[in-house]
Amino acid sequence: MHESVVTAAFERRVSPGTALSEDADRILHACRDMALRFQQGGKLIVFGNGGSATDAQHVAVEFVHPVIVGKQALPAVSLTNDVALVTGIARTDGLDDIFAAQLRLLAAPDDIAIGISADGVCANVSRGLDTARELGLLTVALTGESERDTPAVDHLLVARSADPLIVKEVHVTIYHLLWELVHVFIEQPDPAAAR
Amino acid sequence: MSEPGGLETLYPFLYAGLAEPDETQLRRSTEDKIAEIGTLRRSLAHLHGERLVACAQAMAAAIDGGARLFTFGNGGSSTDAQDIAQTFANPLAGTRPVAAISLAQDVAVLTALSNDVGYDLVFARQLAALGRRGDIAVGLSTSGGSANVLNALAEARRRGMLTVGLVGYDGGTMARDDLADHLFVVPSTSVHRIQEAQITLYHVLWELTALR
Numbered sequence: 001m002h003e004s005v006v007t008a009a010f011e012r013r014v015s016p017g018t019a020l021s022e023d024a025d026r027i028l029h030a031c032r033d034m035a036l037r038f039q040q041g042g043k044l045i046v047f048g049n050g051g052s053a054t055d056a057q058h059v060a061v062e063f064v065h066p067v068i069v070g071k072q073a074l075p076a077v078s079l080t081n082d083v084a085l086v087t088g089i090a091r092t093d094g095l096d097d098i099f100a101a102q103l104r105l106l107a108a109p110d111d112i113a114i115g116i117s118a119d120g121v122c123a124n125v126s127r128g129l130d131t132a133r134e135l136g137l138l139t140v141a142l143t144g145e146s147e148r149d150t151p152a153v154d155h156l157l158v159a160r161s162a163d164p165l166i167v168k169e170v171h172v173t174i175y176h177l178l179w180e181l182v183h184v185f186i187e188q189p190d191p192a193a194a195r
Numbered sequence: 196m197s198e199p200g201g202l203e204t205l206y207p208f209l210y211a212g213l214a215e216p217d218e219t220q221l222r223r224s225t226e227d228k229i230a231e232i233g234t235l236r237r238s239l240a241h242l243h244g245e246r247l248v249a250c251a252q253a254m255a256a257a258i259d260g261g262a263r264l265f266t267f268g269n270g271g272s273s274t275d276a277q278d279i280a281q282t283f284a285n286p287l288a289g290t291r292p293v294a295a296i297s298l299a300q301d302v303a304v305l306t307a308l309s310n311d312v313g314y315d316l317v318f319a320r321q322l323a324a325l326g327r328r329g330d331i332a333v334g335l336s337t338s339g340g341s342a343n344v345l346n347a348l349a350e351a352r353r354r355g356m357l358t359v360g361l362v363g364y365d366g367g368t369m370a371r372d373d374l375a376d377h378l379f380v381v382p383s384t385s386v387h388r389i390q391e392a393q394i395t396l397y398h399v400l401w402e403l404t405a406l407r
Contacts, residue, residue: 006403055274057277
C-alpha cells in the first residue's frame with residue numbers, strides 16, 4: 001500500500017467539503033427557524049439509519065449537553081436509542097414506520113424534526129419527515145447527492161458527494177454549525193430580526 | 196469536554212456591544228469554519244499518512260488472524276465509536292464485514308458497571324470480559340484525558356490487544372503516557388473540528404483496511 005492512496009483519499013474530500021460554503025445561507029436560515037421553534041418551547045427530534053443513527057444521537061447530545069460551558073441546554077431526543085422500542089415497532093408496523101410511529105407519540109407542533117440520510121433517502125427517514133410535516137413540525141433534512149427523491153422539507157441541506165462516508169463527514173460539520181448558530185440566534189432578542 | 200473561550204471567542208462581533216448580527220457577518224464566520232475544517236482535514240494526509248498506512252496494515256493483519264474490533268468513547272465520541280463499529284461490521288457493498296462491538300451501546304452493562312464499579316472503568320471492565328490477545332481496541336477522546344478511555348487502552352495493552360487512539364489538542368495524557376500503538380493527534384483546539392477530522396481519519400483507516 002502506497003501513501004499516494006492516502007493522499008487520494010483525502011483529496012476526494014476536498015471538493016465536497018469546500019462546496020458546503022455555497023450553502024452557508026441555507027444553514028443560516030435553518031438555524032434562524034430552529035431558534036424560533038426553541039423559543040416557542042419546541043424540542044428537537046432527530047433520526048437516521050446506520051451511520052446516520054449515530055449522527056442522530058450526536059446531534060441530540062450536542063443540544064442537551066452543550067460543549068461550551070454556560071450555554072443553555074436545549075431539549076433534543078434521538079429516535080434511534082431504544083432498541084426495544086425500535087425493534088418492537090419494526091416487528092408490528094415494519095421498519096419503514098420506526099420513526100413515524102415514535103413521532104406520532106412524541107411530537108408537538110412547535111417541535112423540529114431533523115432526518116439524516118447519507119446513502120439514498122431511506123424510506124423510514126422519508127416517512128418520518130412526512131409525518132413531522134403533517135404534524136406541523138419544522139422539518140430539516142440532511143442528505144447526500146445520491147438521493148433519488150428530494151424530501152419535501154422546510155430546509156434541505158445536501159452534502160455534495162455520493163460517497164456515504166464523505167457525506168457523513170460533511171453532515172457532522174453541518175450539524176456542528178446548526179448547534180452553534182442556533183445559540184447565536186437564541187441569544188438575540190428577536191431571531192427573526194437577524195436578516 | 197468543554198471548549199475554551201466560548202461563543203464570545205467564536206463570534207466576537209456579537210458581544211462587542213455593536214449592532215445586531217447581520218447575515219453577512221454570520222455567513223462569513225460560517226464560511227470561515229468550513230474553510231478551517233477543510234484546511235485541517237487536508238493537513239492530516241501529510242501529518243498522518245504513514246501512520247494511517249502502518250495502522251491499516253496492522254489492523255488488516257489482526258483481522259486476518261481473527262481479531263474483533265472494540266471501540267469506545269464518551270458523548271459525541273461514543274457516537275463515533277459506534278460509527279466505527281458499524282462501518283466495519285456492516286461495510287459498503289463488496290467489502291468483508293469485521294466483527295466489531297461498540298462498548299457504549301449496552302445500557303444494562305454501562306449502568307451496571309457505573310453503579311457498581313465506577314464510570315472510569317466502564318470500558319476497561321468490558322475489555323477484560325470480552326477482549327482476547329490479538330483483538331483491536333480503538334479509543335476516542337477529543338481531550339486525550341477521558342479516564343475511562345485511558346484505562347481501557349491500558350487494559351487492552353495488558354491483554355495483548357492492538358491499540359489505536361484518536362485524540363485532539365496536543366494528545367493529552369493519551370499521548371504523554373504512550374497508551375496507543377497507533378496514535379492519531381488532530382492538532383486543533385476546537386472540539387467540533389477535532390471530531391470532524393477524527394471521523395475522516397477513521398473513514399480513511401477503514402478504506403485502507405478494506406483495500407489491503
